[in-house]
Amino acid sequence: MSVASETQTSARDLRAKYLNGETTAREVALAHLQRIKEVEPRTHAFLTVLDEEDVVTQAQAADQRLENGTASALTGVPFLIKDNISTEGVRTTAASRILDGYVPPFDATVVSRLKEAGAIILGKGNLDEFAMGSSNENSAFTPVVNPWGENRVPGGSSGGAAAAVAAGEAVIALGSDTGGSIRQPASLCGVVGFKPTYGTVSRFGLIAFGSSLDQIGPIARTVADCADTVNTIAGLDPLDSTSLDHKLDFAEYLNRDIDGMRIGVPREYIVDGIEPGVRAAFEKCLTVLEGLGAIVEETSLPLTDHALAVYYIIAPSEASANLSRFDGVKYGMSVDGEPNARESIEATRGSGFGPDAKPRILIGTYALSAGYYDAYYKKAQQVRTLIRREFHDAFQKFDVIATPTSPTVAFELGEKTQDPFQMYLSDVCTIPVNIAGLPGISVPCGLSEELPVGLQILAPQLGDRTALQVAHAYEQSANWNLTPPEPCTD
Amino acid sequence: MNSEILSVDDVKHIARLAALRIDDEEVQTMRRQLSDILAHFQTLAELDTEGVPPTGHTTDAHSVMRDDEDMPALERDRTLANAPFVDGEFVRVRPVIE
Numbered sequence: 001m002s003v004a005s006e007t008q009t010s011a012r013d014l015r016a017k018y019l020n021g022e023t024t025a026r027e028v029a030l031a032h033l034q035r036i037k038e039v040e041p042r043t044h045a046f047l048t049v050l051d052e053e054d055v056v057t058q059a060q061a062a063d064q065r066l067e068n069g070t071a072s073a074l075t076g077v078p079f080l081i082k083d084n085i086s087t088e089g090v091r092t093t094a095a096s097r098i099l100d101g102y103v104p105p106f107d108a109t110v111v112s113r114l115k116e117a118g119a120i121i122l123g124k125g126n127l128d129e130f131a132m133g134s135s136n137e138n139s140a141f142t143p144v145v146n147p148w149g150e151n152r153v154p155g156g157s158s159g160g161a162a163a164a165v166a167a168g169e170a171v172i173a174l175g176s177d178t179g180g181s182i183r184q185p186a187s188l189c190g191v192v193g194f195k196p197t198y199g200t201v202s203r204f205g206l207i208a209f210g211s212s213l214d215q216i217g218p219i220a221r222t223v224a225d226c227a228d229t230v231n232t233i234a235g236l237d238p239l240d241s242t243s244l245d246h247k248l249d250f251a252e253y254l255n256r257d258i259d260g261m262r263i264g265v266p267r268e269y270i271v272d273g274i275e276p277g278v279r280a281a282f283e284k285c286l287t288v289l290e291g292l293g294a295i296v297e298e299t300s301l302p303l304t305d306h307a308l309a310v311y312y313i314i315a316p317s318e319a320s321a322n323l324s325r326f327d328g329v330k331y332g333m334s335v336d337g338e339p340n341a342r343e344s345i346e347a348t349r350g351s352g353f354g355p356d357a358k359p360r361i362l363i364g365t366y367a368l369s370a371g372y373y374d375a376y377y378k379k380a381q382q383v384r385t386l387i388r389r390e391f392h393d394a395f396q397k398f399d400v401i402a403t404p405t406s407p408t409v410a411f412e413l414g415e416k417t418q419d420p421f422q423m424y425l426s427d428v429c430t431i432p433v434n435i436a437g438l439p440g441i442s443v444p445c446g447l448s449e450e451l452p453v454g455l456q457i458l459a460p461q462l463g464d465r466t467a468l469q470v471a472h473a474y475e476q477s478a479n480w481n482l483t484p485p486e487p488c489t490d
Numbered sequence: 491m492n493s494e495i496l497s498v499d500d501v502k503h504i505a506r507l508a509a510l511r512i513d514d515e516e517v518q519t520m521r522r523q524l525s526d527i528l529a530h531f532q533t534l535a536e537l538d539t540e541g542v543p544p545t546g547h548t549t550d551a552h553s554v555m556r557d558d559e560d561m562p563a564l565e566r567d568r569t570l571a572n573a574p575f576v577d578g579e580f581v582r583v584r585p586v587i588e
Contacts, residue, residue, distance in 0.1 A: 101572075102572055103571070103572065105564055105568040105569065105571065105572070106564070197549075198547070198548050198549055199549045199551060212546060212547040212548070238556060241551070241554040242547065242549070242551055242554075244549060244551060303537075305533075306533060306534060306537065308530075309530055309531050309533055309534050310534070312527060312530070312531070313531060313534075320508060324508075324509070327509070328574060329573070329574075329581055329583055330572065330573055330581065331572035331573060331574075332572070332574070333574070334574035334575065336574075336575075338584060339584070339585075339588075340584050340585050340586065340588055341583050341584045341585060341586045342509070342586075343584070344583075344584045345509050346509050346510060346511040347511050349508075349509055349510045349511065350510055350511030350512060351511075353510065358510060358512065358516070358520065359520055359523045359524060359527075361508050361510060362501070362504050362505060362508055362510070362520055362524060363524055363527055363528075365504050365507050365508040366504050366524070366528075369504070369507060376531060378544055379534050379535075379539060380534065381544030381545050381546060382539035382542040382543070382544050382545075383534055383537055383539060383542075384544070384545040385542050385543055385544060385545045386537065386539070386542060388545060388548065420523055420526075420527070421526060421527070421530065435548075436548060437547070437548025437549060461548070461549065
């Protein structure tokens with residue numbers, strides 16, 4: 001088999017090939033390392049690639065399980081792990097200089113569960129520093145380049161995860177989604193990204209950004225691979241007090257049709273800045289859904305316009321508290337030579353945090369400070385309640401809500417870095433989902449100007465299976481199966 | 491355009507609260523960026539939230555307490571392995587009280 005056929009595959013197809021003896025986990029793992037070697041000089045999707053010896057050891061263990069009948073759905077499937085998810089013995093940077101040299105002494109729960117399932121971990125994925133960003137340009141190391149165009153961003157913050165899957169460097173990636181960080185890069189890179197209901201997947205070992213918003217989830221080539229991954233990593237975890245004791249079978253509804261399904265399309269998500277090509281692709285996919293028997297109706301979620309402001313108060317507030325742990329004392333970089341503890345902490349944080357983390361820390365600190373708390377943080381939390389109620393009411397009428405994932409296709413590197421607000425608008429369609437703790441999935445729905453467009457499906461809390469069902473039905477019918485036009489090698 | 495919302499001294503004060511050292515140039519950049527963002531936040535004032543309870547998190551999970559049982563913790567040497575400055579079995583820090 002060629003490297004391409006072993007690296008541009010879904011996990012379910014791979015499993016079939018393993019079981020009928022067409023290939024082995026060892027061969028597939030080596031093909032991925034080869035692919036990484038070829039395309040990394042351009043994509044920069046990985047911050048750390050594990051040694052060949054380590055990868056082969058994992059693959060051989062997977063082959064044994066495939067042989068002796070103890071394999072699971074993910075045994076022998078090559079994964080990338082976003083680098084804000086802790087991996088024992090493998091450096092974990094969150095793409096920040098302040099974590100320079102940090103090697104976690106434990107695995108995140110999701111990583112332990114992948115290892116138990118026999119998945120192969122290839123390495124750690126590039127991201128915006130502490131997952132704060134929408135383009136991956138905030139990585140302290142190097143920006144990621146979208147495999148669809150050498151001057152295009154992959155989206156963010158899980159840009160390395162999405163780019164790696166699109167470029168055939170990994171079959172599945174684990175990302176994290178605080179305001180769209182799984183779905184928006186998946187959209188911009190032409191792959192599938194799924195953010196489950198808040199609390200369904202343990203956050204233990206995820207370097208926290210906005211604790212009431214953060215959720216780990218998969219980026220993959222197919223909806224079914226997303227469902228299989230979440231089946232492996234979800235479930236109650238005594239180490240995360242927000243994890244829910246609710247074990248759904250995420251793949252349960254995949255083969256159900258969507259005849260009679262009620263789909264709401266909120267007009268506020270067709271924002272002013274939406275690109276005509278994105279709008280056209282989105283409208284076309286509504287026609288496909290109707291063709292499958294769904295009842296598509298326009299609706300209104302008027303508070304959508306306020307979601308961005310709510311998010312940009314709550315997320316930085318929580319971030320300012322979470323990032324206070326980085327003080328150069330317990331781990332990470334430390335500036336020496338200051339006269340006292342206070343000065344050395346200030347100096348460490350001043351040189352360790354990057355130019356996008358700093359304003360967020362300051363905004364959050366300000367919003368939580370005496371005299372401003374009621375006007376900002378409390379007000380935002382109250383509007384958050386109103387947004388939740390609005391979604392709740394909408395889901396009385398509709399089974400799911402359909403929107404574009406992002407108002408634009410992948411933009412150019414450097415295009416939005418000078419204007420944080422323009423950058424924030426890139427997440428305008430994904431943020432409300434995190435505010436309300438809903439599940440959301442982005443699935444490829446065509447091309448505009450030869451760049452991928454994403455369809456986003458939202459469901460009520462714990463309605464994950466329905467979101468996956470609709471996304472899967474669309475995916476099977478439209479059959480885009482997008483592969484970048486081999487731009488990745490020099 | 492909204493640079494009047496925060497003064498230079500405001501930004502320095504916030505940075506001090508956040509234990510974040512920023513230089514004079516950064517103070518100017520932050521003042522501009524933060525003021526623009528805060529101006530956008532004013533749109534929330536239009537909404538009537540009288541009597542609306544705040545949402546801290548979105549699921550029904552409430553205080554989750556485990557049984558108070560002894561469990562193994564991370565060993566000391568692995569805990570200290572990442573500390574930049576270690577002195578025997580302690581983490582070394584600069585003087586807190588001078």
